[in-house]
Amino acid sequence: MTDKLIDEIRDKMAKNEVTSDMLFDEAVSLGNKYQSDYNSFVTILEKKEEEEGNSKLSGIPYVLKDNISTKGILTTASSNILKDYIPLYDATVYEKLKKAGAVLVGKTVLDELAMGGTGTTGHTGIVRNPWDKNRMAGGSSSGSVSSVALGIVPFAIGSDTGDSIRKPASYCGVVGYKPTYGRVSRYGLFAFTSSLDHVGVIARSVRDVSYVMDVIKGHDEKDMTSLPDEDIKYEDYLENSVKGKKLFYINEALNIKTDNDNLKEIIKNFENTIDKCRELGMEVEKVDFGMDLLEAIYPVYNVISCAEATSNNSNLTGIPFGSRVEGKNVNDIMMKTRTEGFSELIKRRFVIGSYVLQKENQEKLFLNASRARRLIVDRMNELFKKYDGLIMPATEDIAPLFDKASDKLSDEYLILGNHLVLANFGGFPSITIPSGFVKDMPVGVNITGRAKEDYLVLNIANKLEGTLGYKGQVKNNE
Amino acid sequence: MVNDMTKEELKMLANKLMFEMDDKEYETLLSEFDITLKQMELIGKIKDIDKVSPMTYPFDLELSDSCLREDISNNEISFDDMKINVKDYEDNKVKLPKVVE
Numbered sequence: 001m002t003d004k005l006i007d008e009i010r011d012k013m014a015k016n017e018v019t020s021d022m023l024f025d026e027a028v029s030l031g032n033k034y035q036s037d038y039n040s041f042v043t044i045l046e047k048k049e050e051e052e053g054n055s056k057l058s059g060i061p062y063v064l065k066d067n068i069s070t071k072g073i074l075t076t077a078s079s080n081i082l083k084d085y086i087p088l089y090d091a092t093v094y095e096k097l098k099k100a101g102a103v104l105v106g107k108t109v110l111d112e113l114a115m116g117g118t119g120t121t122g123h124t125g126i127v128r129n130p131w132d133k134n135r136m137a138g139g140s141s142s143g144s145v146s147s148v149a150l151g152i153v154p155f156a157i158g159s160d161t162g163d164s165i166r167k168p169a170s171y172c173g174v175v176g177y178k179p180t181y182g183r184v185s186r187y188g189l190f191a192f193t194s195s196l197d198h199v200g201v202i203a204r205s206v207r208d209v210s211y212v213m214d215v216i217k218g219h220d221e222k223d224m225t226s227l228p229d230e231d232i233k234y235e236d237y238l239e240n241s242v243k244g245k246k247l248f249y250i251n252e253a254l255n256i257k258t259d260n261d262n263l264k265e266i267i268k269n270f271e272n273t274i275d276k277c278r279e280l281g282m283e284v285e286k287v288d289f290g291m292d293l294l295e296a297i298y299p300v301y302n303v304i305s306c307a308e309a310t311s312n313n314s315n316l317t318g319i320p321f322g323s324r325v326e327g328k329n330v331n332d333i334m335m336k337t338r339t340e341g342f343s344e345l346i347k348r349r350f351v352i353g354s355y356v357l358q359k360e361n362q363e364k365l366f367l368n369a370s371r372a373r374r375l376i377v378d379r380m381n382e383l384f385k386k387y388d389g390l391i392m393p394a395t396e397d398i399a400p401l402f403d404k405a406s407d408k409l410s411d412e413y414l415i416l417g418n419h420l421v422l423a424n425f426g427g428f429p430s431i432t433i434p435s436g437f438v439k440d441m442p443v444g445v446n447i448t449g450r451a452k453e454d455y456l457v458l459n460i461a462n463k464l465e466g467t468l469g470y471k472g473q474v475k476n477n478e
Numbered sequence: 479m480v481n482d483m484t485k486e487e488l489k490m491l492a493n494k495l496m497f498e499m500d501d502k503e504y505e506t507l508l509s510e511f512d513i514t515l516k517q518m519e520l521i522g523k524i525k526d527i528d529k530v531s532p533m534t535y536p537f538d539l540e541l542s543d544s545c546l547r548e549d550i551s552n553n554e555i556s557f558d559d560m561k562i563n564v565k566d567y568e569d570n571k572v573k574l575p576k577v578v579e
Contacts, residue, residue, distance in 0.1 A: 427536025
């Protein structure tokens with residue numbers, strides 16, 4: 001039953017054919033069953049928490065990414081340095097879900113400290129793709145995405161700083177949503193890049209994402225970047241007509257010569273998706289974005305995210321936070337704790353971050369990256385004056401094989417592999433929905449809209465989902 | 479900015495950040511710096527980059543003084559809660575390594 005959509009589960013609950021205890025037991029049992037093959041979880045709860053509240057999510061099981069604070073429940077950020085950390089307080093998103101009656105099943109594996117996109121760098125091992133165990137689930141919300149794709153839970157909470165919800169969602173054939181910046185409180189989310197971090201939702205339909213968003217969104221005085229409340233429910237907008245809505249796609253990203261057959265198929269799939277948009281009465285046009293700005297996307301992300309991450313994680317020293325490694329004095333303790341606690345990838349990112357923040361480099365590196373970010377966001381906002389949304393293939397390839405992808409920086413640059421971070425730069429709401437298959441692996445389409453217009457992005461995605469035919473998709477490996 | 483970075487410089491940065499890396503890790507890092515600095519060189523040449531101010535948040539968050547709450551204590555942690563994460567304690571005091579030499 002946990003592999004069904006929320007309305008189907010609620011229907012069964014209303015008929016007393018299933019109870020929340022049964023759902024929790026089923027989710028725990030599936031979680032344990034798939035754990036050795038897919039490794040979605042850091043922690044699977046043994047006991048159901050006391051149920052509170054009454055909402056559409058009452059009794060519905062879900063999982064949280066393990067960088068979200070849960071009082072009394074181990075929260076590791078999938079890093080050795082936090083392998084024993086038990087938070088003293090609840091994140092707002094967890095508190096809201098608890099108050100809505102949703103039932104936490106477990107905490108999911110991520111790329112260490114949410115810095116990575118492969119699902120291979122967590123301290124408890126790699127996460128495998130539900131559709132092919134030899135392929136990555138993607139990251140960093142790896143376990144949250146895989147547990148939804150495997151049918152363990154109907155929805156999950158993740159975080160998204162560059163594409164960490166939306167890219168793995170595409171690789172695993174589920175819906176991944178990153179709302180407008182500030183729409184969901186980040187109180188209790190372990191900070192990675194504060195100017196780009198978002199809390200978001202993974203589910204098997206746009207409607208289910210909307211149900212969860214209607215519960216978790218809202219102003220929070222504990223998060224200074226939190227937006228004021230809006231007096232609407234996204235659910236109410238899902239079925240609005242999208243006739244006359246205008247979308248654009250980035251010409252330079254798609255008008256490319258490639259030998260990659262998968263990419264060719266993905267572009268074909270995208271063309272088919274655009275046809276469906278037109279059938280719904282939407283207008284879709286190609287736009288020249290500007291190659292200099294497009295080529296700046298990844299380096300800008302790299303510089304800003306490394307710089308903020310270095311600073312945000314400086315408290316992990318073994319003294320106030322972090323699993324302490326004993327040493328002969330305070331410097332020795334910090335040195336040993338951080339050397340043993342962080343993996344190589346994290347250290348490399350911190351060094352880059354520290355370098356770009358050094359006084360003598362700041363102007364040319366960190367500040368120039370922040371200026372380029374503004375130019376990119378200005379360009380997006382200029383296009384959003386004419387268009388209601390950006391539509392693009394979510395990824396440039398299907399989920400990579402484990403021996404094919406790397407977290408090392410590469411000279412190779414594909415706009416289609418990096419464009420999702422546009423939505424983080426500008427805080428734009430952005431959703432990935434499944435749009436078909438290439439070589440038996442799921443692929444997705446991404447829609448990004450104007451900041452603070454989450455309802456419209458969900459509306460367009462819901463209508464498109466209705467014509468694509470992958471709503472409720474799950475990889476049932478029974 | 480040409481990449482004339484040396485392993486020694488990187489070592490210094492890593493040590494400032496309070497961790498050590500091995501030789502192979504420094505090699506990877508050197509090549510990553512090579513790419514990053516080349517890419518940033520191009521970014522410095524983007525038209526009008528000198529005409530805009532750096533962006534620190536996705537949009538204007540309209541932060542004002544009213545965002546500051548009154549300076550009243552509102553979040554107390556009980557010792558029983560806190561000791562979950564504490565390696566060593568006595569009565570209601572946490573034992574820490576000596577941090578002042």
